[in-house]
Amino acid sequence: MTMKGKAAICGLGITAMGKVYGKSATQFAIESIDLALKDAGLPKDELDGLLVYMGNSTGGSNDYSSVFIQNQMGLRGLRLFSYMDGMGSTASSMVQYAALAVANGMANYVACVFADAPLRDSKVSAGASFGGGKRPTPPGILGMKLHNGYFGANTWYALAMQRHAHLYGTTSQQLGAIAVSQRQWAMKNPMAQMRSPITVADHQASRFVVEPLHLLDCCLVSNGGVAVIVTTAERARALRPPPAYIWGMGQAHRGDNTRAMPGDFIESPGARSKDTAFRMAGVTVEDVDVAQIYDCYTITVLIALEDYGFCGKGEGGAFVADGKLGPGGSLPTNTGGGELSGYYMRGHTPLSEAVIQARGQGGERQVKDHNVVLVTGNGGWMQHHATLVLSPLAK
Amino acid sequence: MTTQHTQKPIPVPDEASAPFFDGAKHGKLMMQRCKDCGAWHHPVRIYCDDCLSPHLAWQQASGKGEVYNFALMHYVYHPAWANEVPYNLTVVKLEEGPVMETNLVDCKNSDIKIGMPVEVAFVKLSDDVTVPKFRPAKKR
Ligand SMILES: [Zn+2]
Secondary structure (H helix, E strand, O other), X not given: OOOOXXXXXXXXXXXXXEOOOOOOHHHHHHHHHHHHHHHHOOOHHHOOEEEEEEOOOOOHHHHOHHHXXXXXXXXXXXXXXXXXXXXXXXXXXXXXXXXXXHHOOOOOOEEEEEEEOOOOOXXXXXXXXXXXXXXXXXXXXXXXXXXXXOOOOHHHHHHHHHHHHHHHOOOHHHHHHHHHHHHHHHOOOOOOOOOOOOOHHHHHHOOEEEEOEEHHHEOOOOEEEEEEEEEEHHHHHOOOOOOEEEEEEEEEEOOOOOEOOOOOOOOOOHHHHHHHHHHHHOOOXXXXXXXXXXXXXXXXXXXXXXXXXOOOOOOHHHHHHOOOOOOOOOOOEOOOOHHXXXXXXXXXHHHXXXXXXXXXXXXXXXXXXXXXXXXXXXXXXXXXXXXXEEEOOOO | OOHHHHOOOOOOOOOOOHHHHHHHHOXXXXXXXXXXXXXXXXXXXXXXXXXXXOOEEEEEOOOXXXXXXXXXXXXXXOXXXXXXXXXXXXXXXXXXXXXXXEOEOOOOHHHOOOOOEEEEEEEEOOOOOEEEEEEEOOOO
C-alpha cells in the first residue's frame, strides 16, 4: 500500500504575524487551530487529533502546552494526541504522523500546530530573544562552550557558510541572491513581515551577526501561530477548500557529530529524506514546480538545494545567483518570503505557503504551475530533516 | 553595574566532567577513550557511539589538531563580551578525531585559516577552574 494521495490537508489557519503583542504562544496556537477549523468548515468537536509543537517562548514539552491547548479548547474526543519536537523538521513530520493515522482509521481530523511569542515588547531585540545570552551556566563541559562565547544558532550556520565557502568558493553575494529573491516574493505577500525591496548590495551592507553571516542571511523572529488540519483524501474532497493532497513523506535524522566526519557543516540529511518522499510520490527533482525550503538562513536553502539534487554539491552558489528562486524564475522557492522575509514559524512557514500554493490561493504570488509542491523541514544544526510532497491532484 | 553581569560565565565542573577540569588544572587535555574499540570522545558521554560500550576511560590527548572551521562573533549576546567583539569561535579537529568548540588565543582574527595547525593552551579562570583553548602551533 502506498500513502500517495491517501491523505490531504483540508484546513489552514495563520494568525497575525510578527510584532503582535499581548498574547501568549498557547493563545496563538488556539487561535490558529480555530482559524484552520473555520477554513475547513469544521465544527471543533469533529477534531479528534492534536499534534503540538511550540517555540522557545514556552518551556517546550515540559510546560504541557498540548494539555493546556486541549483543555482550553474543550477537545474531549481526541483519538490522537502528542507534543512533538524535531525542531525545524517537526511541521512536516507532524503532517506525516497525522496522515498515517487518518489513513488507518485512528483519527479523522488531526490539527498540527506551531506557535511562538518570543517578542515580548519592542525594547527586546530579536537576536536576544533566541540567543540565550542571559541563561544560567549549564554544568560541566557545556558551561565551557558558553564561556567560549558560543551563543545561538547563528554560530552554526555561520560555520556552515564558512566551510562551504572554503570548500567550494561560495560567496556571500551568491547567498545574498537568495535573500533578494525571497524578499521579492515577500513583497507580494500581504502577511509577510518584510516587504520593502532589497538588493545584494543591501545584503552586503547589513551588519555581520556572526561573520561571514550578515543580518540579511538570518530568519526573522515572529509572534504568531499556524495550524493545518490533516484528513483522508475522501473527507477532504467533501469540504470547501481545495485539498492539498499528500503525495510523499520522508524523514532523516543524523543526530550530532562529535568527531569530524565527511559532510560536516555543508550537508544536511535531506538527500535521504528526499529519497523516501520522492519514491512515494513518484516524482523527481525535475518534476518540482514550487519549492518551500526551510530557510532559517540563506545557507540552509543553498545546502538543501544541493542535497535534493537540484544542483550538485558545491554548485549551489552559482545555481541561485541568477535569481531563479525568485518571481519569474525557473524554480519558484519560498514564495511567501519564507522565514527570511515572511514570518518565522519554523517548519510551519514552508508548510503553510505550500498549502496556499497547492490550493492556487497565492494571489499576486501564485505560481502558475503548481502540481508538485515540495516542502522541507530542517531541524537544529542540520541534524534533523523531513520532506513532504503536496499536490492539488489526487494522483 | 555589578560585576555579576559583566563577567563571562565560568564553567562549573560536575562529577562527570571532573577528570577533564582536573586535567586542565594540571596542563593536560583529558578525553574519554573507549576501552573496547579505542575511539576518543569529547564532550563527556556515557556510551561509545561507535560500539555502545559503557567502558570509557580518561586518557591524556595530544592537544594537537587543526582549525576545522571558524566564525567571528560580532553580536553582543552578553555584556561580558562587549569589548571583545568580533571574537573567534573556532572548531578544532583534534588528532584523535573529536572536535572541540573553542577559541584561538594569541592569534589575530585575520590570521585564522582553516587547516592551520594548532595546539592546546590552558587559560586559568579561577583557582578552581582552568580551561583548554588553542593557539597556533609553534613551528618546529
Ligand atoms: Zn567503542
